[in-house]
Amino acid sequence: MAEFALTARTPLDGYDRTFGGVTLAEAAGLSLVSAAVPQGGDDAFAAALAEGFGASRPSTGEWVPGDRLGARILGMQPDQLFILFEAPDPDRAAEAVSAALGPAAYVTDQSDSWAMLRIAGRGVRAALERLCMLDLDDAAFPEGRVARTVMEHLAVIILRDGADGFLLMSPRSSARSFLHAVEQSVATVSG
Amino acid sequence: MSGPFRLDGGAVDRSRTLAFRFDGRSLTGHPGDTLASALLANGVRLVGRSFKYHRPRGVFTAGSEEPNALVELRSDAHREPNTRATVTELFDGLEAWSQNYRGSLRRDLLAVNDLIAPFLSAGFYYKTFMWPKSFWEKVYEPAIRASAGLGRLSGEADPDSYDKGFLHCDLLIVGAGPAGLAAALAAGRGGARVILADEDFVMGGRLTAETHEVNGRSGADWAAEAVRELASMDRVRLLPRTTVTGAWDHGIYGALERRTDHLAGSNGKPRQILWRIYSRRAILAAGATERPIAFGGNDRPGVMLAGAVRAYANRFAVGAGKRVGLFTNNDDGWRTAADLARKGVSVAAVIDVRDREPAAEVPGARIVTGGRVTATRGRHGLKGVTLANGERLALDCLAVSGGWNPNVHLTCHHGGRPVWREEIAAFAPGDGRPGGMAVAGAAGGAFTTAAALAEGHRAAVEALGGLGLSAAAGEPPGASDEAVEAAPFWHVRESRGRAWLDLQNDVTVKDVEQAHREGFRSVEHLKRYTTLGMATDQGKTANVGALAIMAEQTGRSIAETGTTMFRPPYTPVPIGAFAGRSRGREFQPSRLTPSHDWAARRGAVFVEAGLWLRAQWFPQAGETHWRQSVDREVRQTRGSVGICDVTTLGKIDIQGRDAQEFLNRIYSNGFATLAVGKVRYGLMLREDGMAYDDGTTARLGETHFVMTTTTVNAVLVFRNMEFARQCLWPGLDVHLISATEQWAQFAVAGPNSRALLRKVVDPEHDISNEAFPFMACGEVGVCGGAPGRLFRISFSGELAYEVAVPARYGEALMEALMAAGEEFGAVAYGTEALGVMRVEKGHAAANELNGQTTARMLGMQRMVSKRKDCIGNVLSERPEMNRGDGLELMGFRPVDRSEPLAAGAHFLAPGAEAVTENDEGWMTSVAWSPELGHSIGLGFIRNGHARIGETVRAWDGVRGRDVAVEIVPAHFLDPDGERLRG
Amino acid sequence: MLIDHPLLGPRDEAEFVILGDAGLIDRPDWQAEDAAQLFHDYLHLRDNPAGEHRELWFHEQGDRSWLVVTRNTLTHEIVRVELARDVAIARGRDR
Numbered sequence A: 001m002a003e004f005a006l007t008a009r010t011p012l013d014g015y016d017r018t019f020g021g022v023t024l025a026e027a028a029g030l031s032l033v034s035a036a037v038p039q040g041g042d043d044a045f046a047a048a049l050a051e052g053f054g055a056s057r058p059s060t061g062e063w064v065p066g067d068r069l070g071a072r073i074l075g076m077q078p079d080q081l082f083i084l085f086e087a088p089d090p091d092r093a094a095e096a097v098s099a100a101l102g103p104a105a106y107v108t109d110q111s112d113s114w115a116m117l118r119i120a121g122r123g124v125r126a127a128l129e130r131l132c133m134l135d136l137d138d139a140a141f142p143e144g145r146v147a148r149t150v151m152e153h154l155a156v157i158i159l160r161d162g163a164d165g166f167l168l169m170s171p172r173s174s175a176r177s178f179l180h181a182v183e184q185s186v187a188t189v190s191g
Numbered sequence B: 001m002s003g004p005f006r007l008d009g010g011a012v013d014r015s016r017t018l019a020f021r022f023d024g025r026s027l028t029g030h031p032g033d034t035l036a037s038a039l040l041a042n043g044v045r046l047v048g049r050s051f052k053y054h055r056p057r058g059v060f061t062a063g064s065e066e067p068n069a070l071v072e073l074r075s076d077a078h079r080e081p082n083t084r085a086t087v088t089e090l091f092d093g094l095e096a097w098s099q100n101y102r103g104s105l106r107r108d109l110l111a112v113n114d115l116i117a118p119f120l121s122a123g124f125y126y127k128t129f130m131w132p133k134s135f136w137e138k139v140y141e142p143a144i145r146a147s148a149g150l151g152r153l154s155g156e157a158d159p160d161s162y163d164k165g166f167l168h169c170d171l172l173i174v175g176a177g178p179a180g181l182a183a184a185l186a187a188g189r190g191g192a193r194v195i196l197a198d199e200d201f202v203m204g205g206r207l208t209a210e211t212h213e214v215n216g217r218s219g220a221d222w223a224a225e226a227v228r229e230l231a232s233m234d235r236v237r238l239l240p241r242t243t244v245t246g247a248w249d250h251g252i253y254g255a256l257e258r259r260t261d262h263l264a265g266s267n268g269k270p271r272q273i274l275w276r277i278y279s280r281r282a283i284l285a286a287g288a289t290e291r292p293i294a295f296g297g298n299d300r301p302g303v304m305l306a307g308a309v310r311a312y313a314n315r316f317a318v319g320a321g322k323r324v325g326l327f328t329n330n331d332d333g334w335r336t337a338a339d340l341a342r343k344g345v346s347v348a349a350v351i352d353v354r355d356r357e358p359a360a361e362v363p364g365a366r367i368v369t370g371g372r373v374t375a376t377r378g379r380h381g382l383k384g385v386t387l388a389n390g391e392r393l394a395l396d397c398l399a400v401s402g403g404w405n406p407n408v409h410l411t412c413h414h415g416g417r418p419v420w421r422e423e424i425a426a427f428a429p430g431d432g433r434p435g436g437m438a439v440a441g442a443a444g445g446a447f448t449t450a451a452a453l454a455e456g457h458r459a460a461v462e463a464l465g466g467l468g469l470s471a472a473a474g475e476p477p478g479a480s481d482e483a484v485e486a487a488p489f490w491h492v493r494e495s496r497g498r499a500w501l502d503l504q505n506d507v508t509v510k511d512v513e514q515a516h517r518e519g520f521r522s523v524e525h526l527k528r529y530t531t532l533g534m535a536t537d538q539g540k541t542a543n544v545g546a547l548a549i550m551a552e553q554t555g556r557s558i559a560e561t562g563t564t565m566f567r568p569p570y571t572p573v574p575i576g577a578f579a580g581r582s583r584g585r586e587f588q589p590s591r592l593t594p595s596h597d598w599a600a601r602r603g604a605v606f607v608e609a610g611l612w613l614r615a616q617w618f619p620q621a622g623e624t625h626w627r628q629s630v631d632r633e634v635r636q637t638r639g640s641v642g643i644c645d646v647t648t649l650g651k652i653d654i655q656g657r658d659a660q661e662f663l664n665r666i667y668s669n670g671f672a673t674l675a676v677g678k679v680r681y682g683l684m685l686r687e688d689g690m691a692y693d694d695g696t697t698a699r700l701g702e703t704h705f706v707m708t709t710t711t712v713n714a715v716l717v718f719r720n721m722e723f724a725r726q727c728l729w730p731g732l733d734v735h736l737i738s739a740t741e742q743w744a745q746f747a748v749a750g751p752n753s754r755a756l757l758r759k760v761v762d763p764e765h766d767i768s769n770e771a772f773p774f775m776a777c778g779e780v781g782v783c784g785g786a787p788g789r790l791f792r793i794s795f796s797g798e799l800a801y802e803v804a805v806p807a808r809y810g811e812a813l814m815e816a817l818m819a820a821g822e823e824f825g826a827v828a829y830g831t832e833a834l835g836v837m838r839v840e841k842g843h844a845a846a847n848e849l850n851g852q853t854t855a856r857m858l859g860m861q862r863m864v865s866k867r868k869d870c871i872g873n874v875l876s877e878r879p880e881m882n883r884g885d886g887l888e889l890m891g892f893r894p895v896d897r898s899e900p901l902a903a904g905a906h907f908l909a910p911g912a913e914a915v916t917e918n919d920e921g922w923m924t925s926v927a928w929s930p931e932l933g934h935s936i937g938l939g940f941i942r943n944g945h946a947r948i949g950e951t952v953r954a955w956d957g958v959r960g961r962d963v964a965v966e967i968v969p970a971h972f973l974d975p976d977g978e979r980l981r982g
Numbered sequence C: 001m002l003i004d005h006p007l008l009g010p011r012d013e014a015e016f017v018i019l020g021d022a023g024l025i026d027r028p029d030w031q032a033e034d035a036a037q038l039f040h041d042y043l044h045l046r047d048n049p050a051g052e053h054r055e056l057w058f059h060e061q062g063d064r065s066w067l068v069v070t071r072n073t074l075t076h077e078i079v080r081v082e083l084a085r086d087v088a089i090a091r092g093r094d095r
Helices: A042-053 A091-105 A124-127 A174-190 B036-041 B109-115 B124-128 B133-149 B178-189 B219-230 B306-314 B331-343 B450-467 B508-517 B524-530 B545-553 B577-578 B596-601 B626-639 B660-665 B714-728 B754-759 B809-822 B831-841 C035-044 C082-091
Strands: A016-019 A022-026 A031-036 A063-065 A072-079 A080-085 A104-111 A114-121 A146-151 A154-162 A167-171 B018-022 B025-031 B070-073 B080-084 B094-098 B162-174 B194-197 B236-239 B242-247 B252-258 B272-284 B288-290 B303-305 B323-328 B347-354 B365-371 B373-378 B386-388 B392-394 B396-403 B404-406 B419-421 B426-427 B437-439 B500-502 B605-609 B612-619 B642-645 B650-653 B680-685 B691-701 B704-709 B734-738 B742-749 B777-782 B786-791 B799-807 B887-894 B906-908 B919-928 B933-941 B953-955 B959-966 C002-005 C009-012 C019-023 C053-058 C064-072 C077-082
Touching: A016 A174, A022 B080, A031 B252, A031 B392, A031 B734, A042 A091, A072 A146, A072 A154, A080 A091, A091 B786, A104 B650, A114 A124, A114 A154, A114 A174, A146 B303, A154 B577, A167 A174, A167 B194, B018 B036, B025 B036, B025 B612, B036 B660, B124 B734, B162 B178, B162 B605, B178 B194, B178 B219, B178 B236, B178 B272, B178 B450, B194 B242, B219 B236, B242 B272, B272 B450, B272 B577, B288 B306, B303 B306, B306 B323, B306 B396, B306 B831, B323 B331, B323 B742, B331 B347, B331 B396, B347 B392, B373 B419, B386 B508, B392 C053, B404 B426, B404 B734, B437 B450, B500 B545, B508 B524, B508 B545, B524 B545, B596 B612, B596 B809, B612 B626, B626 B831, B642 B809, B642 B831, B650 B660, B660 B680, B660 B704, B660 B714, B680 B959, B691 B714, B691 B786, B691 C064, B704 B714, B714 C064, B714 C082, B734 C035, B742 B809, B754 B799, B754 B809, B777 B799, B799 B809, B831 B919, B831 B933, B887 B919, B906 B919, C002 C064, C002 C077, C064 C082, C077 C082
Parallel strands: B018 B094, B162 B194, B162 B272, B194 B236, B272 B437, B303 B396, B323 B347, B323 B396, B347 B365
Antiparallel strands: A016 A022, A022 A114, A031 A080, A031 A104, A063 A072, A072 A080, A114 A167, A146 A154, A154 A167, B018 B025, B070 B080, B070 B094, B242 B252, B252 B272, B288 B404, B373 B386, B386 B392, B419 B426, B605 B612, B642 B742, B650 B704, B650 B734, B680 B691, B691 B704, B742 B799, B777 B786, B786 B799, B887 B933, B887 B959, B906 B953, B919 B933, B953 B959, C002 C009, C019 C053, C053 C064, C064 C077
């Protein structure tokens, strides 16, 4: 037993609050690992992704579910994807993806880089239109879409995972500013 | 009945009475009233004083173009000056004050300006206040500002909140009059995503103010029914109380929505929202604005636009007078007379400048065709008018119509100019419209209701067709074509007294004529010389009349004279709305380090570094001056061990088969030979050869590197590396991702740093000097298996490490490090101590790497490889950057050791005059060194290395100091680096 | 402005950072005889056309693609948007 033990702290300290019809809650227990596709390695990557996560490769701006570990594969850049999943050991999340994809991807742990906030409920789009310049209409941004954009000067990854539900990710260091911005938007349009 | 001028009918809700106060006087009105309509209903005609001459003024219009009826609305911190009474919805408890007078509104002491008006004509300030020059700031300007100016600001912070937002649509329709409603119905019924915005609180535009029929029913009823239908459509969004203020590129429009201005309070919600609307197509259906005719004394309260008088009667059930006269050059003016007569208002006379048959029957009215009004009378309100034929009429209201100007503004926001159309005697939209914008109805010069309905419908069908969408089948709503003929007529030449053009800025016909005589031929010059159209109303009722006068003067046509530029916003937008939430602490986001809460609990003083808040120092009990804290932190670190959160440094994860080659091209020094498990310092140049960033890069694996950048340049370095990767060498297999936020990283520095880390790093890792020497790196377990990284690097010059763990463990690791260090007396140190130690060690930081310095200046010329391709190496060879006598980074110490030094001081030879030619360089950074016991500095000085031991002066003209300093090597401590290798 | 990203569709200018003339892709050979002159021209000599201009934009708050945007500097009309990487490869840049 080591003399000192480290306890983890999530960026939003488990925040969970409902305003009228909108629920805001920190998405806990998720690991996020980036996977960059080596040049010329597209076929190998597709095969590894199918083998390792049971998923096809999404195009940039889309996400697809895998068939294990609750994985979602996010197309972030032309040669870079994010894998959002429930790692068996969060301290070994990158290793888990590395094990699944082998040499077909360069992986980097991003789990601690982002605060993750799930926003859901009937008023969700009314709240987000005060923050998000993207068109979140059903036709323009249906389930299965993901985008990196900017809200209130902060980088945000927005992923639609339900008819009235979105997962928002924003850099950890400014998580409190981000939460405040979202909270304010939700509070403004509710009640 | 609220007020003696209230009529029957209209769209006010008589079942409720609203109490309000104007200039302290208690009055009442009804829901549906504006402040202006309620004032008129109560017989209040004098509502303010004019800007320059302090002339009595009354309500002139019934819309956002109002030049006169500007009031201070609400009280205390909520007070908002220059609010147009004509668009202010009445609410219970409303308080308003007239503005721009001294004494009382009725007896304004500054009305003396009006008596000396002959001296205050166009260009008066420019001509009069030139001499003596010194008088401008001290005498003239304060006096002018005191007598001019409009309402008063509260002087307090705005207590309301504002917001911004983003909306998307297939079709944006600007204006909800007949054209806009017809367009919205066609598009909405076809299933398109529609936004319909209107500045009024009731949609319907002129239909709310007219007696026209649409589809066989009253226009107002038809409009209300259309709005109900639109409100029921999921994909149609109605934005009443919303002004589309500007057209930007690619279908983007700005709009201001007034959410709570019609309520007594905002209840904590944003008062206004500034929307950015993304539209695929837009229809401008903004209607038209009536223009006056200029004649003597036409600014008297009671002289109003005819369409406004009609709107007050029909919509607000208010008679603007008891004995009304009409003065018109067009058929539409006659409708006011007819409608008033129908409402039971006595119409005393109709004066038409045209010599022709009456356009309508007006029972009981004196009809004067080919007539002119030359003068008015009445001190605080109209009592009568005089005609050119000498006839005098007793009137308390004169309704004036000079025709209508299409609201072309948004069509011109991309630099387009409107075109003069003779047949409507008005400017209509021309070429150069924003892409995707169509115009319908009166905004395009189609002045009849039937035409507006048809054009709106057709514009929607065409817009949707262009998008591959279809509008609903069906015919446009029908209405009869009213008579709208007009004869251009701008001002009455026979006028007695001043004939006013711009009521808000007090510009007269004479001013325009004078400007012409003085040689101002361009309309843009005319505007600026006379201030015509430069008030908050931007001359909506004034400009075209003035252009016509100018055209007369020059003998050119109005078309040739042209208009001034139209720029956003269409109507004023409060600064608060532009700011939105960005005020106070929310001006920008804050980035917090993983140990932020820990540091806050310790009472740390924080400093902003970009968006980051970093601990600057950690005061302890008994320390009263920051230097005490910083000196202690430095001494304790150098004496034992100190810990500093360095998470803010940029971290970039770099992977790929060609990652090493890529780094070799990004850094100016060689990276081709960096071994796995090693760290190297790297210098980055811009392509022009100047140094711009530095940091360390560690090789964690064959294809895996992690780079650190300076805190401020993290984003820029990443951007430049992506540029190199995608645009310069797209064939290299290299991948980048930011890891700044991923890792909490702490510097552990000082002779006891290794001993401390032995208690934290898991025991299977050998971190002895032999196994883990200076510039070693590796992945380690921390505190019993947490994933960590350890780097043996030193910014302080001491034996030092940086240890990193995933950010979620950052705060816990800070606590663990401090607990483990307790036996050594470990201190936490902040950015000040960090700075002191780096100056002592002679490390360059932002003050030295300021984008204007070269590797050679920094003493790093050996770090620019000549044997490889890398960013900046070719141009770093430029001769001027390699002169033998160039600036070199050196250390400086005061000859009198008790003297403090100051950054920014310039170096001069002893006895040299402090002029640019004698400048030898400057001090970049200073610190008080606890170890040396005196101030030290870094700076650039010509040919420094050859001058070690020489004494120069550090001359600081800003602070008035002149200190003799000795040139020394930049490394004040441990020049051979024995400590950090130990 | 909206930039019609070849992979993502129209995105607001606010997500982008502009660098300038797309000629910056054509970085000279460091070993050329007149490398200093070539780099000088590469870095400092720019056309400033009143009309169509090819310029580099970085989708920093997006997918991190560098784009070559052909924009009319008089009207802001954007006539073409390409991935800068494709442009660079087509212009012979490789390793």
